[in-house]
Amino acid sequence: MNHAIAELLSPLTESRRAHSIAVGRRMESIAAFLPAELRADAVTAAYLHDVGYGHPDLGFHPIDGARLLQSLDYSDVVCHLVAFHTAAEVEAGVRGLDASLFDEFRLTDVAGLDAADDFLWWADLSTGPSGEEFTVDERLAEILRRYEPGSVVHTAITQAEPRLRAAVQRASGSM
Numbered sequence: 042m043n044h045a046i047a048e049l050l051s052p053l054t055e056s057r058r059a060h061s062i063a064v065g066r067r068m069e070s071i072a073a074f075l076p077a078e079l080r081a082d083a084v085t086a087a088y089l090h091d092v093g094y095g096h097p098d099l100g101f102h103p104i105d106g107a108r109l110l111q112s113l114d115y116s117d118v119v120c121h122l123v124a125f126h127t128a129a130e131v132e133a134g135v136r137g138l139d140a141s142l143f144d145e146f147r148l149t150d151v152a153g154l155d156a157a158d159d160f161l162w163w164a165d166l167s168t169g170p171s172g173e174e175f176t177v178d179e180r181l182a183e184i185l186r187r188y189e190p191g192s193v194v195h196t197a198i199t200q201a202e203p204r205l206r207a208a209v210q211r212a213s214g215s216m
């Protein structure tokens with residue numbers, strides 16, 4: 042983890058920072074299975090996937106994070122991975138946010154990008170809220186416990202579960 046990343050993560054709560062660092066390390070351990078030109082960006086995005094929590098603007102952390110990183114000249118791939126991480130589009134829908142928020146971060150024609158998305162979702166979903174190593178089942182159960190039924194995150198995770206599990210399945214199959 043470089044100095045710029047540590048600096049960007051500094052406003053996060055201690056546990057979110059520990060989670061972020063663990064997700065970054067997990068990505069480092071599997072990045073070799075991605076196309077070489079995506080590896081560094083996948084690792085950077087993994088460390089910074091939740092950076093938006095520390096730099097709120099819209100109040101929706103995947104887009105806040107992606108916009109922040111875009112303003113700091115991080116690559117389009119990094120911004121894309123952060124914007125779309127872990128079924129962010131589903132949560133945006135539950136929040137009633139406009140789907141067009143994602144448009145500027147959509148990328149086509151980047152070979153291996155879908156796999157990089159899957160790997161980030163896998164890394165996030167196999168890491169507990171303070172950086173613990175979790176199974177996906179433990180992680181989903183933990184999120185559903187931490188956020189009340191009827192809350193945005195609880196509803197979003199429930200709706201997104203098939204997509205989350207499919208991504209994890211694809212990622213595990215290609216490691």
Ligand SMILES: [Fe+2]
Pocket residue numbers: 090091102126127
């Ligand atoms: Fe997140």
